[in-house]
Amino acid sequence: MGRITTTRLSWSVKGQRLLDGIDMAAHDGKVTGLLGPNGSGKSTLLRLLAGLRRPDTGTVRYDDSDLADLGRRVLARRLAVVEQDVTAHHHVTVRQVVELGRTPFRGRFDALGEHDRRTVEAALERTDLTDRQDRSWHTLSGGERQRAQLARALAQEPREILLDEPTNHLDIRHQFDLLDLLTSLDVTCVVALHDLNLAARYCDHLVLLQHGTVVAAGAPDSVLTPELIRSVYGVEVLVDREPATGALRITYLPTAARPAAAVGGGRPSRSESGPQRFS
Ligand SMILES: Nc1ncnc2c1ncn2[C@@H]1O[C@H](COP(=O)(O)OP(=O)(O)OP(=O)(O)O)[C@@H](O)[C@H]1O
Numbered sequence: 001m002g003r004i005t006t007t008r009l010s011w012s013v014k015g016q017r018l019l020d021g022i023d024m025a026a027h028d029g030k031v032t033g034l035l036g037p038n039g040s041g042k043s044t045l046l047r048l049l050a051g052l053r054r055p056d057t058g059t060v061r062y063d064d065s066d067l068a069d070l071g072r073r074v075l076a077r078r079l080a081v082v083e084q085d086v087t088a089h090h091h092v093t094v095r096q097v098v099e100l101g102r103t104p105f106r107g108r109f110d111a112l113g114e115h116d117r118r119t120v121e122a123a124l125e126r127t128d129l130t131d132r133q134d135r136s137w138h139t140l141s142g143g144e145r146q147r148a149q150l151a152r153a154l155a156q157e158p159r160e161i162l163l164d165e166p167t168n169h170l171d172i173r174h175q176f177d178l179l180d181l182l183t184s185l186d187v188t189c190v191v192a193l194h195d196l197n198l199a200a201r202y203c204d205h206l207v208l209l210q211h212g213t214v215v216a217a218g219a220p221d222s223v224l225t226p227e228l229i230r231s232v233y234g235v236e237v238l239v240d241r242e243p244a245t246g247a248l249r250i251t252y253l254p255t256a257a258r259p260a261a262a263v264g265g266g267r268p269s270r271s272e273s274g275p276q277r278f279s
Contacts, residue, residue, distance in 0.1 A: 036209030101155025
């Protein structure tokens with residue numbers, strides 16, 4: 001269906017190792033959250049998973065196939081990518097952006113068929129954009145653009161979706177709508193997130209990065225511990241469960257309650273990593 005795994009994945013630029021020996025797995029139909037401070041390597045890892053960068057060493061596999069052996073068109077028919085702050089030509093409409101999701105399934109000069117049109121309309125509906133489908137790209141807000149990019153990805157009917165901070169422009173309701181939608185899809189999702197509470201609530205599995213390495217991976221309650229959050233983000237937190245839903249809840253403590261030297265977080269030792277390191 002759509003399992004993504006990496007083995008000892010590394011990538012460098014100008015002699016600087018930005019990803020170092022990443023072993024991770026995104027499970028069939030599940031939502032895997034990529035967490036980590038600014039610059040920890042989340043976007044770089046997503047680009048390697050998408051085949052937009054070639055690893056120096058290591059492999060990415062989609063089910064049993066090595067990404068390096070999958071042709072561009074085969075990959076485009078199964079994998080959708082939602083990058084941060086994508087631009088589009090000013091004068092294209094929302095609907096035209098979403099129709100691009102059907103490109104891998106059509107000949108270059110083929111018109112959209114009935115199935116293409118129905119898929120595009122369903123994607124517009126699911127992202128709450130039906131009434132804005134004729135709007136020009138340049139008139140959209142940041143959040144509407146983000147939803148249009150998600151709609152394009154859904155129109156691709158993918159088996160896997162990679163999303164880089166898809167909620168960063170969205171208001172609270174649309175953040176919940178987007179993540180509810182992702183969790184309801186029968187699609188393997190890998191999503192880079194900054195909001196630890198959203199990660200706790202919506203992700204089945206988390207991969208926590210620091211300095212281009214995986215410092216912890218596993219179920220949210222094994223990764224989002226006060227010790228790991230302090231070590232990686234340099235922030236003191238309380239972790240408990242919301243009374244109403246039972247969901248894991250992270251409460252950030254005021255600066256005065258934080259330990260003096262933790263900010264910036266050094267590379268944690270293996271013993272601090274606690275949960276299973278790679279899964
Ligand atoms: N092409 C590049 N050339 C040089 N440095 C790069 C390049 N791409 C990424 N980097 C650096 O690699 C590190 C990881 O960047 P990346 O964008 O993957 O981090 P991130 O975890 O997604 O960060 P953020 O949370 O800020 O989006 C950063 O220090 C970044 O400056």
